[in-house]
Amino acid sequence: MEQDLAKLGLAPATEMRRGIPYTVIPAGRGWCQAVYAPPEAWPPGAEVCAIVRWRPDAAFRRDRTTGRVPAGAEIHWKLRTRAMLRDLEAAGYLAVVSGPPRSPRLHPHEDILIWRLGPGAHWSWPPHEAWDGMDPARPNHQREYRPRARDPWALLSTTLGEYRVGSDHGRALAESIDAVLWPQQAEYCARVRWQPHPKYQRRPGDDHAPPGAAAHWKAGVHRLTHRLTGAGYRVRTAEHPASPDRDDEVGLLVWRGPLPFSYDE
Structure with missing residues (x-):
């Protein structure tokens, strides 16, 4: 994907000057980089997926000290986003600006979700106007205070409290996830990584996990x-299940908010 971005003129180029490589940013267009997207957050039917993160041209970036946004920043943001969507689709990707809205006044960059479908899959996502009317994506430049009793990160950490190192049920770690990957109408979203108990982890160089690992994985993820669902969260795992013989952990997309629209709508 990085190579495709370079071919489209969206990524920084390398220029040799007196034998020394220099990074050259495309003038007036901003620049892009490919960012990892965990499989549990991929669109349905995706065979490969990533985030294209675009940063505006330096002339249109928000001043970190004063908070001032240059004139023309909004237009630059919209025009470049439309142009990138066209370029990415012409390169054979499905491309969508998904998730809660982002803007140059509140965010340092725009994210575009790109993917290619597997054999036999059909493009049926996202639903029309899936994120219309939602609050701006978090985190952003607005200062926001929430009492700990209402802090979604604190609530999720409490729910996962028993899943610590050495737990018989495995270990669970919560981490933030980019807003471009949030399900429709999600009010809060995170990624939870479940890791098996050490005695069921595949050792380096081994082709297979220890005996009993498959049952441990199945029971641990189910539990x-x-x-999580009992605590009011909605949970999604990857379409292609993780395997103890191949993977080190299982990723879960965890969110609160109304049920997402059906992929068939």
Whole structure:
């Protein structure tokens, strides 16, 4: 994907000057980089997926000290986003600006989700106007205070409290996830990584996990999912299940908010 971005003139180029490589940013267009997207957050039917992160041209970036946004920043943001969507689609990708809205006044960059479908899959996502009317994506430049009792990160950490190192049920770690990957109408979203108990982890160089690992994985992920849904969260795993013989952990997309629209709508 980085190579495709370079071919489209969206990524920084390398220029040799007196034998020394220099990074050259495209003038007036901003620049892009490919960012990892975990499989549990991929669109349905995706065979490969990533985030294209675009940063505006230096002339249109928000001043970190004063908070001032240059004149023309909004237009620059919109025009470049439309142009990138056209270029990415012409390169054979499906491309969407998904998730809660982002803008140059509140965010340092725009994210575009790109993917290619697997054999036999059909493009049925996202639903029309899926994120219309939502609050700006978080985090952003607005200062926001929430009492700990209402802090979604604190609430999720409490839910996962028993899943610490050495737990018989495995270990669970919560981490933030980019807003471009949030499900429709999600009010809060995070990624939870479940890791098996050390005695069921595949050792370096081994082709297979220890005996009993498959049952441990199945029971551990089922128990964690049940705990999260019981606490009011909605949970999604990858379309292609993780395997103890191939993977080191299982990723879960966890969010609160109305149920997402059906992929068939």
